[in-house]
Amino acid sequence: MDACQLCGGIDVEPRPRETALACLPPGSGVVRCQGCGLQFASPQVMPTYEADYYHSFGRYSADHVTHMQRLFRGRLERLARVAPRGRLLDVGCAEGLFMTEARARGWNVAGLELSKWASEQARERGFDVRQGSVDDADFPPRSFAVIHMSHVLEHLPRPVTSLRKLRSWLAPKGVLALEVPYEFYDLGEGLLALLGRPRPAKPSSASHFFFFSPRTLSACLERAAFRPLTVRTPRDPYIVRHPAKRLVFRAVGMAERMLRRGPVIEALARPIDGAGA
Numbered sequence: 001m002d003a004c005q006l007c008g009g010i011d012v013e014p015r016p017r018e019t020a021l022a023c024l025p026p027g028s029g030v031v032r033c034q035g036c037g038l039q040f041a042s043p044q045v046m047p048t049y050e051a052d053y054y055h056s057f058g059r060y061s062a063d064h065v066t067h068m069q070r071l072f073r074g075r076l077e078r079l080a081r082v083a084p085r086g087r088l089l090d091v092g093c094a095e096g097l098f099m100t101e102a103r104a105r106g107w108n109v110a111g112l113e114l115s116k117w118a119s120e121q122a123r124e125r126g127f128d129v130r131q132g133s134v135d136d137a138d139f140p141p142r143s144f145a146v147i148h149m150s151h152v153l154e155h156l157p158r159p160v161t162s163l164r165k166l167r168s169w170l171a172p173k174g175v176l177a178l179e180v181p182y183e184f185y186d187l188g189e190g191l192l193a194l195l196g197r198p199r200p201a202k203p204s205s206a207s208h209f210f211f212f213s214p215r216t217l218s219a220c221l222e223r224a225a226f227r228p229l230t231v232r233t234p235r236d237p238y239i240v241r242h243p244a245k246r247l248v249f250r251a252v253g254m255a256e257r258m259l260r261r262g263p264v265i266e267a268l269a270r271p272i273d274g275a276g277a
């Protein structure tokens with residue numbers, strides 16, 4: 001049995017409902033640490049990312065791209081209020097959509113990307129991108145004002161260790177911006193389940209090792225010597241064309257924000273002074 005990466009505990013309980021929803025590989029299941037509540041896949045079965053996993057990014061619909069642009073613009077506005085100006089690193093930058101928005105707002109951007117194909121795409125768009133993982137990469141200490149990492153942390157085998165590495169690359173007053181999925185509990189899908197539509201199983205979760213909540217994500221950040229500034233669970237402004245649906249969508253989104261039960265978790269965090277890199 002794997003020890004908990006957050007508290008070191010070895011007392012875990014199986015979570016059959018979450019295991020069924022997460023579509024994990026055979027032999028692996030979701031467990032919850034009794035000590036701290038962190039949920040994770042045990043054992044960790046390393047996925048092989050087929051080339052197609054990344055090529056699928058190139059098939060996003062125009063609406064999806066517009067949605068992502070809105071989301072990133074909002075995040076960059078929030079970042080501009082709390083982060084010093086300087087270099088911005090996007091970890092898991094894919095083909096460079098976030099970097100495009102950041103560059104348009106005056107950031108000096110760089111990217112880190114595991115996929116050879118996606119990193120080449122980003123370079124063709126004129127971005128400075130290194131190919132590799134967080135755990136293999138090395139940047140000079142304190143070299144970035146902002147590090148952005150969206151939908152990566154849940155794939156990493158040692159998230160607290162990886163967060164400490166990101167902290168070593170951040171300037172002392174720099175800001176880390178994280179987004180992870182908030183799986184199994186979002187209010188919107190819960191309401192649909194009440195109306196008789198079961199929660200859909202998520203094959204996309206099969207490659208996730210960690211299933212964070214706002215509380216356990218904050219605890220991981222603190223353990224890596226970050227101080228969370230804001231932790232939100234937004235339902236992002238998806239494009240909904242039907243007016244009645246749009247009203248329902250807005251109402252659910254508002255309830256999710258208030259109850260902290262949205263589909264994703266966004267955290268902004270700053271290195272704790274004097275914790276050392």
Ligand SMILES: [Zn+2]
Nearest residue numbers: 004007033036
């Ligand atoms: Zn624990």
